[in-house]
Amino acid sequence: DGGITQSPKYLFRKEGQNVTLSCEQNLNHDAMYWYRQDPGQGLRLIYYSQIVNDFQKGDIAEGYSVSREKKESFPLTVTSAQKNPTAFYLCASSMSVPKKPQHFGDGTRLSIL
Amino acid sequence: ILNVEQSPQSLHVQEGDSTNFTCSFPSSNFYALHWYRWETAKSPEALFVMTLNGDEKKKGQISATLNTKEGYSYLYIKGSQPEDSATYLCASHNAGNMLTFGGGTRLMVKP
Numbered sequence: 001d002g003g004i005t006q007s008p009k010y011l012f013r014k015e016g017q018n019v020t021l022s023c024e025q026n027l028n029h030d031a032m033y034w035y036r037q038d039p040g041q042g043l044r045l046i047y048y049s050q051i052v053n054d055f056q057k058g059d060i061a062e063g064y065s066v067s068r069e070k071k072e073s074f075p076l077t078v079t080s081a082q083k084n085p086t087a088f089y090l091c092a093s094s095m096s097v098p099k100k101p102q103h104f105g106d107g108t109r110l111s112i113l
Numbered sequence: 114i115l116n117v118e119q120s121p122q123s124l125h126v127q128e129g130d131s132t133n134f135t136c137s138f139p140s141s142n143f144y145a146l147h148w149y150r151w152e153t154a155k156s157p158e159a160l161f162v163m164t165l166n167g168d169e170k171k172k173g174q175i176s177a178t179l180n181t182k183e184g185y186s187y188l189y190i191k192g193s194q195p196e197d198s199a200t201y202l203c204a205s206h207n208a209g210n211m212l213t214f215g216g217g218t219r220l221m222v223k224p
Contacts, residue, residue, distance in 0.1 A: 004156075033212075041216060042119075042202065042215050102157075103159070104157045106155070
């Protein structure tokens with residue numbers, strides 16, 4: 001079945017450590033997105049990519065980095081510069097037109113040790 | 114950052130009740146309004162994507178309307194069932210921006 005796979009489901013980060021969240025899709029979608037959710041808040045866009053080898057900052061990109069070397073993959077690195085990384089992270093993909101819905105993964109919950 | 118607001122934040126209803134919630138969004142440079150349903154321990158699932166003023170869409174007992182001139186959309190659930198319990202997210206797509214999500218409405222349907 002086509003879909004989006006995020007891993008791991010749970011991740012723990014030590015102080016000063018970078019961690020990478022994986023997101024893979026086999027839907028042949030051009031666009032991919034990373035969102036962050038904090039308790040009581042909506043989804044906030046971290047980074048997005050509309051084509052391979054290109055990506056744009058979203059509303060809260062500071063302390064995060066991404067790469068898009070393959071169409072299927074859009075990993076997110078939470079760097080040590082992100083001072084409040086504890087959150088739920090969702091990856092999504094879509095066709096690159098506004099009328100098409102986004103398809104989401106199951107999410108990764110990141111916590112600080 | 115665009116402002117997309119949803120109300121109420123949470124809602125408790127009895128099985129069989131009909132209910133509705135609101136999404137307000139910027140009406141300028143509007144492209145599309147998305148509704149998603151997010152059940153606990155699952156990923157958000159698309160319900161509707163609406164683009165035209167006056168659009169109405171229906172999926173089973175769930176329907177949605179769109180007013181792009183005044184910037185609001187209503188989601189209706191007729192005869193709520195416990196399996197309708199979820200968080201309902203709306204998101205607006207305006208020119209020059211990606212989707213901006215509201216905070217969601219958490220619906221709990223008691224049997």
